[in-house]
Amino acid sequence: MxxxxxxxxxxxxxxxxxxxxxxxxxxxxxxxxxxxxxxxxxxxxxxxxxxxxxxxxxxxxxxxxxxxxxxxxxxxxxxxxxxxxxxxxxxxxxxxxxxxxxxxxxxxxxxxxxxxxxxxxxxxxxxxxxxxxxxxxxxxxxxxxxxxxxxxxxxxxxxxxxxxxxxxxxxxxxxxxxxxxxxxxxxxxxxxxxxxxxxxxxxxxxxxxxxxxxxxxxxxxxxxxxxxxxxxxxxxxxxxxxxxxxxxxxKDAVPADGPCVFTGKAAIYYGDQEYFDDHKGHVLLPNQPLAVCDKTAANLVALNRNDIFISTSTWFYDGGGCC
CATH class of the missing domain: 3.40.50.150 (Vaccinia Virus protein VP39)
Incomplete structure (x- = not known):
């Protein structure tokens, strides 16, 4: 020892x-x-x-x-x-x-x-x-x-x-x-x-x-x-x-694009459509925050849309997230 x-x-x-x-x-x-x-x-x-x-x-x-x-x-x-x-x-x-x-x-x-x-x-x-x-x-x-x-x-x-x-x-x-x-x-x-x-x-x-x-x-x-x-x-x-x-x-499987790490970020859609679907398993309803892992947050930011808000990390996550 x-x-x-x-x-x-x-x-x-x-x-x-x-x-x-x-x-x-x-x-x-x-x-x-x-x-x-x-x-x-x-x-x-x-x-x-x-x-x-x-x-x-x-x-x-x-x-x-x-x-x-x-x-x-x-x-x-x-x-x-x-x-x-x-x-x-x-x-x-x-x-x-x-x-x-x-x-x-x-x-x-x-x-x-x-x-x-x-x-x-x-x-x-x-x-x-x-x-x-x-x-x-x-x-x-x-x-x-x-x-x-x-x-x-x-x-x-x-x-x-x-x-x-x-x-x-x-x-x-x-x-x-x-x-x-x-x-x-x-x-x-x-x-x-x-x-x-x-x-x-x-x-x-x-x-x-x-x-x-x-x-x-x-x-x-x-x-x-x-x-x-x-x-x-x-x-x-x-x-x-x-x-x-x-x-x-x-202890679950690591996704092909890496682990999901939740740091308290949320995505909020504020566009004119009934919902936003990124076709990767994430559906955002208007003005309803969805907890997202850092990986999903980065992917949404990369879309460069002007109708999705991504919060900063709150360092608080209580379940109900995207993955």
């Missing part, structure tokens, strides 16, 4: 034994679900940087995998949607985190009459070698974990998720991103990387890492402010702005 991963394990071992309110973003959004009570200790150990639990991904009792269990909050939220024994699998490489998570789930069982610990199976294992069979998972999730990995390990982690997902399965995740250049001193600081700061990729490189594995559809669901690396506090000559991004990657 690379030395930087040992540093990461030590950071999260400490965070399991004593909750660290400064680790990642403990104020990230949490889903409010009827009848769900989240124990305070889970909130204190919310070591993610975004919200990845969404009802639209979780219909029909999906088999769910969550990598990097943290305090167990996401596991509890996921189990709300699959109340079968072993319906949710949680994987972590840190023994202390697994032990603490199990104890937190016992607390959750007390305050949630519907919840049983048996809904969740905790497994010891690495994101780089998941202890899960091929093509068995409907929804996989990770929150502020993959940004820790260096390039080769990130590729392996994404390949592992892709391997265990069923065709059509979804990877829901949140990670920090940074569109500025982060210098090598910061990149190579093992503790800062473990703290989910200096491993941040640009959004373009982050999406490319996902699509290179073979995911055919990428949905950018949110983009939020995350952290500032200031010259007086870090080894940098400029202010570095880090955001967090929430993404859903779908």
């Amino acid at each position: 690379d030395h930087y991963l040992n540093t990461t394990i030590n950071v999260y071992r400490d965070a399991a034994l004593k909750p660290d309110v400064g680790l990642c973003c403990t104020t990230s959004p949490m889903s409010a679900l009827p009848g769900l009570e989240i124990p305070a200790i889970m909130k204190e150990m919310n070591y993610g940087c975004g919200s990845i639990v969404s009802a639209r991904d979780l219909a029909n009792n999906p088999k769910i995998l969550y990598v990097g269990v943290g305090g167990g909050m996401e596991l509890l939220q996921f189990s709300y949607f699959n109340r079968n024994a072993g319906g949710v699998i949680g994987v972590d490489v840190v023994d202390e985190m697994l032990t603490t998570c199990a104890a937190n789930l016992s607390q959750a069982e007390i305050v949630n009459p519907w919840f049983e610990k048996e809904f969740i199976e905790l497994r010891k294992g690495s994101a780089l070698a998941l202890p899960v069979d091929d093509n068995t998972i409907d929804v996989a999730g990770q929150n502020c974990l993959f940004n820790i990995f260096k390039e080769s390990d990130l590729k392996t982690a994404l390949q592992e998720i892709y391997r265990v997902l069923k065709p059509g399965g979804r990877l829901v995740m949140s990670d920090p991103i940074c569109n500025q250049k982060i210098n090598e001193a910061l990149r190579n600081d093992e503790r800062l990387r473990a703290l989910c700061l200096t491993g941040s990729l640009s959004l373009q490189d982050y999406i490319k890492a996902i699509t290179d594995i073979g995911f055919g559809t990428i949905e950018i669901r949110a983009k939020r402010p995350y952290r500032i690396l200031a010259p007086k506090q870090y080894a940098t000559d400029e202010l570095i702005y880090i955001e967090s991004v929430e993404v859903c990657a779908i």
Whole structure:
């Protein structure tokens, strides 16, 4: 195991034994679900940087995998949607985190009459070698974990998720991103990387890492402010702005002209006809916005029409798109 991963394990071992309110973003959004009570200790150990639990991904009792269990909050939220024994699998490489998570789930069982610990199976294992069979998972999730990995390990982690997902399965995740250049001193600081700061990729490189594995559809669901690396506090000559991004990657076939990446763009037809049809599967009704992937947006712009408006990326996509 690379030395930087040992540093990461030590950071999260400490965070399991004593909750660290400064680790990642403990104020990230949490889903409010009827009848769900989240124990305070889970909130204190919310070591993610975004919200990845969404009802639209979780219909029909999906088999769910969550990598990097943290305090167990996401596991509890996921189990709300699959109340079968072993319906949710949680994987972590840190023994202390697994032990603490199990104890937190016992607390959750007390305050949630519907919840049983048996809904969740905790497994010891690495994101780089998941202890899960091929093509068995409907929804996989990770929150502020993959940004820790260096390039080769990130590729392996994404390949592992892709391997265990069923065709059509979804990877829901949140990670920090940074569109500025982060210098090598910061990149190579093992503790800062473990703290989910200096491993941040640009959004373009982050999406490319996902699509290179073979995911055919990428949905950018949110983009939020995350952290500032200031010259007086870090080894940098400029202010570095880090955001967090929430993404859903779908294991479907990559179209011949490349993956569909939704960044919150919409097309609006305002012409005189009943509708506009580009004969590529996209029909625009007058003044009714249609969410389009970046590829379709570019194709519509290339038509050089004066009756179609294409919005800029909103970095919010909630389904119902063109593809």
